[in-house]
Amino acid sequence: MKARAANRYTGLVDKYRDRLPIGQDTAAVTLCEGDTPLVRLDRVERELGRDVKLYAKLEGQNPTGSFKDRGMTVAVTRAVEEGARAVVCASTGNTAASAAAYAARAGLTAFVLVPADKVAPGKLAQAMVHGAVVLAVAGSFDDAMAVVKTLGEDGTVTVVNSISPFRLQGQKTVAFEVIEELGRTPDYHCVPVGNAGNIAAHWIGYSECCPGRRSRVTGACAFCQGRCPYATRLTDERPVMVGYQAAGAAPFLRGHPVKQPETVASAIRIGDPQSWDFAWSAVKESGGWFEELTDEDLLATQRLLATREGIFCEPASAISVAGAMRDVRSGRIPEGSIVVCTVTGHGLKDPESAVRQCPEPIAVEASEDAVRAVILDRIR
Numbered sequence: 001m002k003a004r005a006a007n008r009y010t011g012l013v014d015k016y017r018d019r020l021p022i023g024q025d026t027a028a029v030t031l032c033e034g035d036t037p038l039v040r041l042d043r044v045e046r047e048l049g050r051d052v053k054l055y056a057k058l059e060g061q062n063p064t065g066s067f068k069d070r071g072m073t074v075a076v077t078r079a080v081e082e083g084a085r086a087v088v089c090a091s092t093g094n095t096a097a098s099a100a101a102y103a104a105r106a107g108l109t110a111f112v113l114v115p116a117d118k119v120a121p122g123k124l125a126q127a128m129v130h131g132a133v134v135l136a137v138a139g140s141f142d143d144a145m146a147v148v149k150t151l152g153e154d155g156t157v158t159v160v161n162s163i164s165p166f167r168l169q170g171q172k173t174v175a176f177e178v179i180e181e182l183g184r185t186p187d188y189h190c191v192p193v194g195n196a197g198n199i200a201a202h203w204i205g206y207s208e209c210c211p212g213r214r215s216r217v218t219g220a221c222a223f224c225q226g227r228c229p230y231a232t233r234l235t236d237e238r239p240v241m242v243g244y245q246a247a248g249a250a251p252f253l254r255g256h257p258v259k260q261p262e263t264v265a266s267a268i269r270i271g272d273p274q275s276w277d278f279a280w281s282a283v284k285e286s287g288g289w290f291e292e293l294t295d296e297d298l299l300a301t302q303r304l305l306a307t308r309e310g311i312f313c314e315p316a317s318a319i320s321v322a323g324a325m326r327d328v329r330s331g332r333i334p335e336g337s338i339v340v341c342t343v344t345g346h347g348l349k350d351p352e353s354a355v356r357q358c359p360e361p362i363a364v365e366a367s368e369d370a371v372r373a374v375i376l377d378r379i380r
């Protein structure tokens with residue numbers, strides 16, 4: 001029999017169990033999520049021509065292709081611990097895909113509510129293939145979310161949206177990984193914002209890494225209780241948190257919910273974010289800001305990341321890099337900064353919006369001459 005490597009990575013619950021609300025003896029429902037790459041964006045840096053170090057945390061490398069898996073492993077492990085039979089969520093697609101996969105692994109039924117005809121096909125396929133009961137709601141994500149909140153109240157089903165504190169607990173681990181990788185806290189951390197759970201989760205994670213300055217508003221560090229191994233290793237630095245929204249779905253920029261959110265980035269087509277107060281406190285406590293970008297900005301950045309850095313992300317995910325680039329250019333993010341952008345989901349989730357911007361494949365005869373002619377015409 002093959003010996004199992006002692007240091008085999010078995011997912012973020014096992015790695016960070018002492019800082020998560022999971023019992024010592026509970027088996028994690030895991031697909032080995034987390035431990036995602038932190039990639040330096042050298043070519044984007046050169047294009048910017050400014051003295052900044054820019055990194056992308058590639059959350060699309062998680063098992064179902066988005067950061068949701070970090071939260072889902074904790075939420076579903078907890079649901080099993082509590083004897084749940086079914087989980088439910090409202091979703092623009094990625095939460096549904098993740099809930100469906102983790103529920104399948106745990107032997108639970110997943111009910112996922114998605115806005116009808118508004119979900120990228122890859123995400124819908126994932127939810128269906130994993131055997132979730134998919135409910136196409138005649139309404140927006142915000143309408144579906146309102147229904148799910150009422151369903152959760154009597155305990156019939158366990159809600160696994162980010163209104164569950166367990167989701168945020170799992171997602172906070174992204175901050176731990178960034179600090180481990182860099183050996184320090186970044187100066188700025190840029191995040192796409194939709195329902196606003198993820199930016200809050202980042203802040204909880206960073207706050208736990210510096211025990212001297214915990215968030216009073218988010219109640220961060222409830223599970224660390226001074227056991228955080230970073231307490232002796234790090235200074236009490238936390239990054240400035242910057243949240244980016246699509247211009248047509250930017251309630252944080254307007255200061256109130258938006259009735260009919262519209263953007264090509266369907267993942268963040270959300271008008272009434274559930275983690276409103278958490279997200280505001282993350283931004284305010286850190287001295288950060290919210291900013292909005294147009295669909296053109298984020299599509300151009302999606303293309304830039306794909307063609308210059310080899311990173312294929314979905315439109316919503318490109319917004320963190322688009323925003324960071326804009327804020328570096330304007331000087332709002334000063335030279336000398338270390339900037340991390342969370343790139344939240346994989347581009348294969350939504351190939352159509354990406355392919356629409358690309359030239360058509362070149363039809364060619366199956367002959368050397370024909371192919372050589374194309375090559376000679378194109379090579380520079």
Ligand code: F0G
Pocket residue numbers: 066068090091092093094095096162192193194195196197198199267268314316317344345
């Ligand atoms: N990026 C992607 C790819 C997402 O799927 C989402 C949210 C976000 C960013 C925004 O994160 O909501 O925590 O502010 N997707 C949710 C879903 C709403 O249902 O999949 P957030």
